[in-house]
Amino acid sequence: MGTLELKQTLSGHRGRVWNVCWHPKGTCIASCGEDKTVIIWGPQEPKWVTKTILTEGHTRTIREIAWSPCGNYIASASFDATTAVWDKKSGQFECNATLEGHENEVKSVSWSRSGQLLATCSRDKSVWIWEVNDDEYECAAVINAHTQDVKKVRWHPNEEILASASYDNTAKIFKEDAADNDWSCVATLSSHTSTVWSLTWDKTGTRIATCSDDQTVKIWQEYKPGNEPGIVTPNNEPTWKCVCTISGYHTRAIYDIDWCKTTGLLVTACGDDIIRIFKEDSDSDPHQSSFTMVCSMETAHTQDVNCVQWNPTVPGQLASASDDGLVKIWFYSE
Amino acid sequence: MGDALENINPKLYKKIDERQVTAKDEDEDIADEFDEREIFDLIRNINDPEHPLTLEELNVVEQSLIEIDNKANRVHVQFTPTIPHCSMATLIGLSIRVQLLRALPSRFKVNVEITPGTHTSEAAVNKQLADKERVAAALENSHLLEVINQCIGMKYITSDISGNV
Numbered sequence: 016m017g018t019l020e021l022k023q024t025l026s027g028h029r030g031r032v033w034n035v036c037w038h039p040k041g042t043c044i045a046s047c048g049e050d051k052t053v054i055i056w057g058p059q060e061p062k063w064v065t066k067t068i069l070t071e072g073h074t075r076t077i078r079e080i081a082w083s084p085c086g087n088y089i090a091s092a093s094f095d096a097t098t099a100v101w102d103k104k105s106g107q108f109e110c111n112a113t114l115e116g117h118e119n120e121v122k123s124v125s126w127s128r129s130g131q132l133l134a135t136c137s138r139d140k141s142v143w144i145w146e147v148n149d150d151e152y153e154c155a156a157v158i159n160a161h162t163q164d165v166k167k168v169r170w171h172p173n174e175e176i177l178a179s180a181s182y183d184n185t186a187k188i189f190k191e192d193a194a195d196n197d198w199s200c201v202a203t204l205s206s207h208t209s210t211v212w213s214l215t216w217d218k219t220g221t222r223i224a225t226c227s228d229d230q231t232v233k234i235w236q237e238y239k240p241g242n243e244p245g246i247v248t249p250n251n252e253p254t255w256k257c258v259c260t261i262s263g264y265h266t267r268a269i270y271d272i273d274w275c276k277t278t279g280l281l282v283t284a285c286g287d288d289i290i291r292i293f294k295e296d297s298d299s300d301p302h303q304s305s306f307t308m309v310c311s312m313e314t315a316h317t318q319d320v321n322c323v324q325w326n327p328t329v330p331g332q333l334a335s336a337s338d339d340g341l342v343k344i345w346f347y348s349e
Numbered sequence: 350m351g352d353a354l355e356n357i358n359p360k361l362y363k364k365i366d367e368r369q370v371t372a373k374d375e376d377e378d379i380a381d382e383f384d385e386r387e388i389f390d391l392i393r394n395i396n397d398p399e400h401p402l403t404l405e406e407l408n409v410v411e412q413s414l415i416e417i418d419n420k421a422n423r424v425h426v427q428f429t430p431t432i433p434h435c436s437m438a439t440l441i442g443l444s445i446r447v448q449l450l451r452a453l454p455s456r457f458k459v460n461v462e463i464t465p466g467t468h469t470s471e472a473a474v475n476k477q478l479a480d481k482e483r484v485a486a487a488l489e490n491s492h493l494l495e496v497i498n499q500c501i502g503m504k505y506i507t508s509d510i511s512g513n514v
Contacts, residue, residue: 076485076486076489094485138483210476286458286481318456
């Protein structure tokens with residue numbers, strides 16, 4: 016078993032913290048929550064401190080924030096039905112664009128690898144794709160593929176392919192059709208028996224891990240047309256198959272999951288206050304993979320853990336956010 | 350809220366007696382863990398959204414349908430809508446959940462569910478009540494919050510108020 020060591024506890028939010036997101040260089044983090052603020056935290060030897068507090072961008076809870084791949088922008092998704100984009104052109108972060116259109120709460124926001132596309136999703140069941148041009152944001156597509164509240168959107172690590180997770184128990188994959196520039200659903204990942212709260216791509220983008228209210232994690236493998244095991248691929252689109260279900264570990268809803276792009280470790284945030292880390296077995300068969308829990312941090316927080324994210328550049332470093340109002344920084348070692 | 354009452358003539362149930370305070374209860378040195386009766390006392394006087402009656406009087410909540418595990422920080426409450434197609438079921442469940450969230454220490458995980466087999470959309474209502482994100486969003490809706498607060502707000506006993514005048 017590995018060990019998860021608490022490096023620092025960051026307090027500053029009032030009320031529940033919904034989300035935490037690392038800067039792409041791994042040098043600082045942003046967090047958001049019920050108090051309608053975004054806090055940017057950074058190291059100032061020997062401790063991490065509040066660098067900036069962003070206020071007055073939203074009138075209700077901020078559910079999620081996302082740094083752009085260049086690190087110059089932060090997008091924030093709010094229950095006030097808008098998504099704000101903050102930039103630091105003036106020297107400090109200011110909200111210079113507000114994306115409107117969703118009928119109600121925006122639940123998630125994600126930037127594509129190029130930074131040219133932004134995706135948002137909402138309780139109104141839709142997924143929106145926005146094109147970014149010189150600080151102008153234009154809606155390129157409204158996708159109504161889910162039948163319920165959409166909880167999460169996440170772009171493929173390299174390509175312009177989007178995945179979403181929903182209250183309708185499924186995850187879906189969306190792609191633009193080159194012929195008519197229309198975005199459509201190319202795959203539906205169904206196997207979970209309750210809300211899919213979150214999802215994460217592996218570093219190659221050929222696998223996805225999903226986590227759910229049904230207390231399981233599932234690993235999905237992409238099978239392209241002409242694949243070796245002979246998995247059928249209708250419409251010449253890749254098929255996604257569940258190749259592993261991690262069950263029996265989590266005792267309440269799993270709110271978030273993150274697949275480390277450098278170490279390959281999976282981390283989960285659970286409603287039972289525990290942070291768990293899973294490692295793929297060395298003899299794992301890609302068509303029927305197996306994972307082992309290598310760490311379980313009891314009472315990682317005193318209430319539900321809402322979010323966990325690996326540092327994109329420092330292997331083993333982890334940030335978490337909780338209903339207990341705290342953000343914590345951890346270090347995992349084998 | 351519909352204009353007409355769905356269940357015009359609900360059956361009334363007898364209220365249980367007030368809790369007797371014992372010498373042990375008053376002894377500060379004895380650790381007093383939460384029990385089913387205490388949880389029941391927190392929710393029995395919630396008002397029905399439609400009738401000038403409490404959830405206890407309508408048998409929507411019962412002490413026997415409450416489970417608490419202090420060590421595991423778990424509270425599980427089942428409630429029984431007065432009729433199987435009651436459109437107020439979500440609102441009633443939400444009122445119970447909000448009351449317990451406010452009254453209990455934050456360490457408790459509260460589950461509020463419909464008594465199995467007593468409502469036509471039981472699974473859908475249970476799923477909504479269990480989704481803390483949707484509950485949080487609902488509680489930011491000032492109109493809904495006002496309705497919930499009205500349900501939770503216990504009625505004052507008139508004699509107490511007039512006694513002070």
